[in-house]
Amino acid sequence: MGSFEQMYLAFVRKIYAKGESPNLVKNGEWRRSCSSKHVREECNKWTKAAEAAAKCKIKGSSSSQQQGYVGNLKRKSLETIVAKQNMLKSTFDSAKALSILLVFGVYFLQTASSPPPGDAACGLNFTSIPYEPSGECISGIHEKASDWDGVPSSICCRNALNTLTRALARQATTGDGNIFIDGERWKNCNDPFHQQQSVSVQACGFDDLFYGSSQCSSLKLSSITQNSSFQAAFHQCASFNPSFDNICGNCTNALITATNQFLDQLYARDNNTEKVICGVALIVAVVAGEIDNESQIKDFYRCLPALIESGRYIKIKSSLARALLAVLLATTGLILIITLIKYVTKSKRQEKKRVRARDIVAWSALYSFSKAEIENAMNYGNEKECLGRGSAGVVYKGILPSGQVVAIKHVHKSNTSDSFTREIEGLSRVRHPNLVCLFGCCMEDGEQYLVYEYCSAGNLAQHLLKKETVLQWERRVKILRDCALALRYLHHYVDGCIVHRDIKLTNILLTENMEPKLSDFGLARVLGMEESKVFTDVRGTLGYMDPEYMSNAKLTCASDIYSFGIVALQVLSGQKVIELDLDARDQLTRKAKDVSMGKRPLKDIEDPTLEGNLNAVDFESILQIAVLCVAKSSDGRPSIDIVFEELDKAWKNTMADRRAKSFVTQRSRSVEVLPL
Incomplete structure (x- = not known):
């Protein structure tokens, strides 16, 4: 119921x-x-x-x-x-x-399809080598670390790398002998890491460690173990007693050597992917050789973090790392402070320079051009005409409203040699027919200009290089003599010796009548009446600089004598008139000394373009004085008075020869017209 x-x-x-x-x-x-x-x-x-x-x-x-x-x-x-x-x-x-029925059916299907221990889809057996989860992977922490000679990994994935390589080693010893498995199986080798979701083959960057991904991935265990370099590495990694540090260092170095040898054999030394895969293959081969020695394998894996790209065994404790970081930060801070101080100091120094330059311009009695006047003078034609470039600035041709042609130097803003101030200070108070004349200057909107007289014939270097016309012997002697005269004026200036510091062919300008004028006083330095020398920063043009001045920074009037001696040798020989380096200078001075001592004929030093049209006596006397000027020690060099005296004699002899030749020519012409 x-x-x-x-x-x-x-x-x-x-x-x-x-x-x-x-x-x-x-x-x-x-x-x-x-x-x-x-x-x-x-x-x-x-x-x-x-x-x-x-x-x-x-x-x-x-x-x-x-x-x-x-x-x-x-x-x-x-x-x-x-x-x-x-x-x-x-x-x-x-x-x-x-x-x-459904429950039994599902169970049957699961039983039929479930993999054996180790995941059949992967094919590796992880039963005896379970993955040990790491606390370094919690909360997504993946601190980058370069494991095992460049394998891109993180500290979180180290245990995973250990587990995978050990499983690969067991597979290589019991399977087909390949170090790696195929790509499809390799993608499924994440079963051991199910306890830690942040770890997988893909997440740890081990995607390329499968058979066929590279040349190294196709290596077999037998081919690796037969290699002599691997055998040496295996021997080094066989035991980590008694000194772990030393043996670990030897082991990792030997593994890197073996890896590089395999890469050389495969012509893949510069391929980073091959390097990584070859390195892992050798690790697997070492573990396979010790597959039954658990303690040895554990020691080996403890050593592997030392296998970094440099191949050296380095242990840096966290305290040392913090100390190094502190030192780095302190050094960086110090550098920033020094840079700031230098910047402030430089700004103040530049401001002082500008003030000093304005003061010098004020009392120099030079004409102060406006920037508009300068621009109008330089842009007289369709475009600016550049006359030359130097370390201090660029020189342009200009025409003033009066029609006078001038040379305008635009001083670089980055110039730190005070050339603008030095030129104004030097040229504004000296006047000599063989010194270029400074007409005026301009300081406006941070720009600096200097206005000189225009020398239409260019510089001495250009004339020595010309092939279509030859600079005659008489003209060469006259140029050397007049330059020596200008230099004597500077060295005997009333306020003290003015050292030019940059005498060279390109700084000797020539007027329309081929009269020489010494230019560019941007490096000039005045030695006081009581000073015979000063110690200063070394400046000038390499090849013309006094060796004594270059070595000890001792500047004297004899430094100009050396530079003038080099110019005289170039005028006599016509050699290396542009970009004279130290080797070319030494070759030129050695040849000149050999000729002056009679070890070589006079022809070896003569400019071949003269074709022998010179006074041999005067040529030899000028050569002798030039050789004395280029003595390595300033004590062995003559004064400018002696140099000028010798050149003046040579010029007078040249003029006498010229008059004699002219007289003979006139007599011969008069004899030709006498009646018989």
Whole structure:
């Protein structure tokens, strides 16, 4: 009998036996029985029957009426309930059987497809070498580290690299002998790392460590172990007793040597990918050789972090690293402070230079050009005409409103040699026919210009280089003599010796009449009346500079004598007139000394373009004085007075020869016209 029927009969007995009229809907047991959906319909029918029976009692109907009403309802309801219960039981039994079949089917499929220990999709056996998770991987920490001679990895992935290489070593000894497995299997070798989601073959950058990815990846264990360099490395890594540090260093160095030898054999020394894969292959081969020696393998893996790209074994403790970082930061801070101090000092020094230059311009009595005047003078034509370039600036041709042609030097802003101030200070107070004349200057908007007289014939170097015209002997002697005269004026200046410091062919300008003028006083230095020498920064043009001045920075008037001697030798020989370096200078001076001592003929030092049209006596006397000028010691050099005296004699002899030749020519012409 069902639960509804029992509750209903109990309800009816209460109504008739006890005279009660209870509410069946409020009965707790009844409500629980009616909670299921599949019996809710029957529950509603029994509830209506109970309510009907209660109404019969209340209305006073006879017992037979009540029993007939309830009996009919009871019979119909019971038939319905029994049919429903039989159907539900049959459905439940079928569902239960089907569920059992499904469970066994899924289990069978899982059993059939599940890999053996080590993941069959990967093919490597990790059972005996489980991965050990690392706390360094928590919260996504992946501090970069270059493991094992360049393998791109992180500290987090070191244990993973250890596990994978050990599994590869076991595979190489028991499988087909290949060091690496194919790419499809390699992608699935993440099963050992399921405990740590941040670690995988892909996340750790081990994607290329599979068979066929490179030449090294195709190596077999047998081909590696037969290599002599690997055998040497394996021997070095065989035992880490008694000194771990020394043996580890030898082991890693030997592994790097072996790796490089394999790369050389494959012609892949500069291929970083090949380097990484070859290095890992050798690691796997070493582990395969010690596959049953667990303690040795552990020592070997403890050593491997030392296998960095330099091949040296380096241990840096965190305290030392912090100390090095502190030193680096302190050094950087010190450099910044020094740079700032230099910048401020330089700015102040430049400002002082500008003030000093303005003061010098004020008392120099030079004409102060405006920038507009300078620009108008330089842009007289369609474009600026550049006359030359130097370390201090660029020289342009210009024409003043009066029509006078001038040379305008635009001083570089980056120039630090005070050439602008030195030229104004030097040339504004000296006047000599053989010194270039300074007309004026300009200081405006941070720009600096110097305005000189224009020497239309260029410089002496250009004339010595010309092939179409030859600088005649008489003209060469005159140029040397006049330059010596200008230098004598400077060395005997009333305020002290003015040392030019940059006498060279390109600084000897020539006017239209081929009169020489010494120019460029940007490096000039005045020695006081009581000074015979000063120690200063070494400046000048290499090849013309006094060796004594270059070695000890001792500047004297004899420094100009040396430079003038080099110029004289170049004028005599015509050799190396542009870009005279130290080797060319030494060759020239050695040849001149040999000729002056009679070890070589005079022809060896003569300019071949002269074709012998010279006075041999004067040529030899000038050569002798020039050789004295280029003596290595300043004590052996003559004074400018002696130099000028000798050159003046040579010039007078040249003029006498010229007059004699002219007289002979005139006499011969007069004899030709005498009547017979």
